[in-house]
Amino acid sequence: MPVLWLVIAILALSAIGYVMGRSRALSSAGGDTRALHSLPSYYGANVGLTILAPAFGVLIVWLLVQPFFIDRSIASQLPDRAVSADTTMDLVMSDVRRVAEGLDVAVSEGAMTAQEARSIRTEFTDVRQRLGEVGVALGSNVSAEVLSAAQRYRSMSRIGNLLMAMAVLGAAIAGFGISLSRTHSEFRARNVVEAGVRLILIGAACIAILTTLGIILSLVFNTIEFFRLYPARDFFFSLTWSPSFGGGSELGIIPLLWGTLYISFIALAVAVPIGLFAAIYLSEYASPRVRSFAKPLLEILAGIPTIVYGLFALLTVGPLLVSVFGDEGVGWMQSGTAVMTAGLVMGVMLIPFVSSLSDDIINAVPQSLRDGSYALGATQSETIRQVILPAALPGIVGAILLAASRAIGETMIVVLGAGAAARLSMNPFDAMTTVTAKIVSQLTGDADFASPEVLVAFALGMTLFIITLGLNVIALAIVRKYREQYE
Amino acid sequence: MTDATAPAAPARGSLKAADERTRKRNAAEKRFRLYGLTAVGIGLILLVTLLSAIVSNGVGAFQQTFISVNVFLDPERLDKQGNRDPADLRKVSTFGYTPLIQNAMLATVADAGVQTPLTKGTDMRPMFSAGAAAQVRNFVLENPDRIGDTVAFRILAASRVDGYLKGRVQREDVARDKNIDAEHLDLTDALVEAGVVEKTFNLAFITGSDASESRAEQAGIGVAMIGSFFMMLVVLGLSLPIGVAASIYLEEFAPKNRFTDLIEVNISNLAAVPSIVFGILGLAVFIQFAHLPQSAPLVGGLVLTLMTLPTIIISTRASLKAVPPSIRDAALGVGASKMQTVFHHVLPLAMPGILTGTIIGLAQALGETAPLLLIGMVGFIASNYPDGLASGFLDPNSAMPAQIYEWAKRADPAYYERAWGGIIILLVFLLTMNFIAILLRRRFERRW
Structure with a gap:
């Protein structure tokens, strides 16, 4: 683990730097802290930070760039015959990496000497078998080109790692030298350190942007890749979803969107009335005692992980619905997993979400509106229906949109409760499937990442991301505008 | 002077006996109130049903x-x-x-x-x-x-x-x-x-490892618990410092400009992105791009960190905001720098609130399943205890919710009982964490 040792070395160096910087500053002031510009610890921190920052910067950049560089140069040296018609460059390169890893494992376990790993040839040794002995299973026999590429890969990685260690330690030592030489009583250490800390704080805040960027880039690139393999028109307008990894699959998103919207609709039909009435009761009618007891209890529902709801749908609600609507009852339902099952359970999950959001919004309606209404002789329910609800309506619509976005993005309940068949049907007791459920099923397999059947998951993810983002932006805008109205 | 004669009052009954219209309005009032009560009742009944289903089955x-x-x-x-x-x-x-x-x-x-x-x-x-x-x-x-x-x-x-x-x-x-x-x-x-x-x-259910499809009687959740534990270590170790640093910047230092707005918008949107999208991010960035090992708690922890960061940032900012400006003014007044004010005075006072928010964020992350499915924490039998720190972070392992999902997917009904049992354990953890958070809030919360 060269990287771990490197990190430890940098940390140790910076700890030493802290102590030395501090004592050097003190001695430059003749041991009198009053003669220093800043407190002594700032001089130490300055040296420590000047060691850490460039060294870690170099380390991170190097770790990101080196694999690319090595892949590039190995790939360009691979002869064309190594990449035959039935494979792609990516697959060959992943083979190369795997063999190289296998050789590393073999050397570290003592099954091969380092010399042997560098020099074996497929003509003389069965590499696949030798690697199999140390627990690295290879899918096919190793061709001579792949083996020599793997050996080149190893030697380049080793040189790269050596260079990296030198560069990183060099940066650390340079930082050490420069900062220590600048350390004397007049140096404005506090200002420098505080500027550094500020930069770290900004960096932490930027992680939010980086995350969004990461999401967008990973979705966009793979989606473009997917549309190169599969026509976008078919994806958006085809009415069938039947992926087959053998090829010739039809990947139309419409049945999935239908299932998603149907389930979300049922969920909202359950959650909105119950949640809204609960919020009205708790904020307008309930005594403080009832409120302090019922509100946290309802919010427990929001804190329960979705896997629990998924299991509840699969094992409790599904069989219950079958016993009523199944063959022994009305005969509308074939199996426990259905739109109704997932929708009802998702509705339960969303009740506290709707109720606590609406509760906040109803509470934000100014008391003067209520008082005015009561003064005109309206009853409490008339006030609520004719004054408070209209005033709170935009906010409530925002809350419902947020709940809808939650429902559309929900995964575990539909994976376990809604079934796997993609179909366009009006019957709520049929099994249907959703965008999120299909993302899971297409990405949890061993299929390779170049096939449209896997890449379609990214296009589905992109669709989901855009829909939920749109709903959220609209909802947040509505809620914000509404809040401003009464502030 | 002429006495203004009031117009003759319309014929009304006594105030003591309500007339037709008043009765109707009062009935409507009662009905409306009943609807509200019913809604709360339904919510509570559903909660009881859910909990009793979990306990009786598990x-x-x-x-x-x-x-x-x-x-x-x-x-x-x-x-x-x-x-x-x-x-x-x-x-x-x-x-x-x-x-x-x-x-x-x-x-x-x-x-x-x-x-x-x-x-x-x-x-x-x-x-x-x-x-x-x-x-x-x-x-x-x-x-x-x-x-x-x-x-x-x-x-x-x-x-x-x-x-x-x-x-x-x-x-x-x-x-x-x-x-x-x-x-x-x-x-x-x-x-x-x-x-x-x-x-x-059966202690082996709590401490044991997963077993193959045909040996439901042997399966336990212990190994998955360790996997969850390592994941939570990653989440805590990354999201607390990053979240606190980001909140301090946004709340105390950030100038009002486009860039700050961009960060704010990003944070509020990330809080509402479906968790499965974070799974896609983890798969594409950490596994495909950075070649980190699949199914490793480290990767799971990284994904969950990105997911919990918005929660932690939002709650941390709220508790920083709750520290009254007089504290800052006093510190600045005796000559502290802005940085010293924040780190020596504001942050310690906001700490209970920050910890409460962090624990609640961790509890959320502990129960999250969907992203873990995408980075490969299901579909195999997690039967090996990690034999050290490095292997705990890097070797394939399951996590509690992923293990529950895995059991729910198996054909043998004996595994359903295990899945419910796993949920009881998971909920006990969540309850404990939330209880600690409430306790922290009660014990240390200051009203200014």
Whole structure:
């Protein structure tokens, strides 16, 4: 683990730097802290930070760039015959990496000497078998080109790692030298350190942007890749979803969107009335005692992980619905997993979400509106229906949109409760499937990442991301505008 | 002066007896109030239903059926050379042990004086778990000198026998089941009477590892718990410092400009992005791009960190905002720099709120499943305890919610009970964390 040792070395160096910087500053002031510009610890921190920052910067950049560089140069040296018609460059390169890893494992376990790993040839040794002995299973026999590429890969990685260690330690030592030489009583250490800390704080805040960027880039690139393999028109307008990894699959998103919207609709039909009435009761009618007891209890529902709801749908609600609507009852339902099952359970999950959001919004309606209404002789329910609800309506619509976005993005309940068949049907007791459920099923397999059947998951993810983002932006805008109205 | 004569009042009844319209309005009032009460009631009833379904279905997982047998460790079979050489003993696989247990079962049945049509050794096979042979084998490998003795073992009963005693397997189902016959159930009843077969608390469910599809009786959630633990270490170690640093910047230092707005918009949107999208991010960035190991708790932790960051940032900002400006003014007034003000005065005062928010964020992350499916924490049997820190972070492992999902997907209904049991454990963790958060808030929260 060269990287771990490197990190430890940098940390140790910076700890030493802290102590030395501090004592050097003190001695430059003749041991009198009053003669220093800043407190002594700032001089130490300055040296420590000047060691850490460039060294870690170099380390991170190097770790990101080196694999690319090595892949590039190995790939360009691979002869064309190594990449035959039935494979792609990516697959060959992943083979190369795997063999190289296998050789590393073999050397570290003592099954091969380092010399042997560098020099074996497929003509003389069965590499696949030798690697199999140390627990690295290879899918096919190793061709001579792949083996020599793997050996080149190893030697380049080793040189790269050596260079990296030198560069990183060099940066650390340079930082050490420069900062220590600048350390004397007049140096404005506090200002420098505080500027550094500020930069770290900004960096932490930027992680939010980086995350969004990461999401967008990973979705966009793979989606473009997917549309190169599969026509976008078919994806958006085809009415069938039947992926087959053998090829010739039809990947139309419409049945999935239908299932998603149907389930979300049922969920909202359950959650909105119950949640809204609960919020009205708790904020307008309930005594403080009832409120302090019922509100946290309802919010427990929001804190329960979705896997629990998924299991509840699969094992409790599904069989219950079958016993009523199944063959022994009305005969509308074939199996426990259905739109109704997932929708009802998702509705339960969303009740506290709707109720606590609406509760906040109803509470934000100014008391003067209520008082005015009561003064005109309206009853409490008339006030609520004719004054408070209209005033709170935009906010409530925002809350419902947020709940809808939650429902559309929900995964575990539909994976376990809604079934796997993609179909366009009006019957709520049929099994249907959703965008999120299909993302899971297409990405949890061993299929390779170049096939449209896997890449379609990214296009589905992109669709989901855009829909939920749109709903959220609209909802947040509505809620914000509404809040401003009464502030 | 002329007395203004009031216009004649419309004919109204007495105020004491409500008229038609008032009665209607009051009835509407009552109805409306009732709707609200019903809604709250439905919510609470659903909560009770959910919790009671979890408890009633899951409590069985904490009990397991064991059979007490005295196994004769036959030297003829286990050590043909008779030299007690561990290498030779190792050569005898679990198949060599199964007949010994079958014979021990027969002897036990005879000792208990139970009459049964099952008289052959192989007839006893459906009674005990396939894991029993491994249990006896491990004992022999550890104590080679006990070969030739008769040793008392408590072996796991087969999943069907266990299910019969718990009411999961009914006599009607057994007719179609090729794994077990009605005679075995009769024998089970008789052995329960004789005290040979008994149901006891099953610690192995909490500490044990997952088992293969056909050995539901052996499966435990312990390894997945360790996986979750390592994931939470990553989440805590990354999201707390990053979240606090980001909040401090946004709340105390950030100028009002486009860039700050961009960060704010990003944070509020990330908080509402579906968790599955974070799974896609983890798969594409950490596994495809950065070649981090699949199914590793490290990757799971990274994904969950990105997911919990918005939660932690939002709650941290709220508690920083709650520290009154007078504290800052006082610190600045005695000559502290802005940075010293924040780190020496504001941050310590906001700490209880920050910790509360962090614990709640961690609890959310602990129960999250969807992203873990995409980075490959399901679909295999998590049976190895990590043997160190590095392997804990990097070796493939499951996590508690992923393990529950895995069990829910398996065909054998015996695993459903385990899944419910796993949920009880998960909820106990979540409840404890939330309880600690509430306690922290109660104990340290200051009203300014």
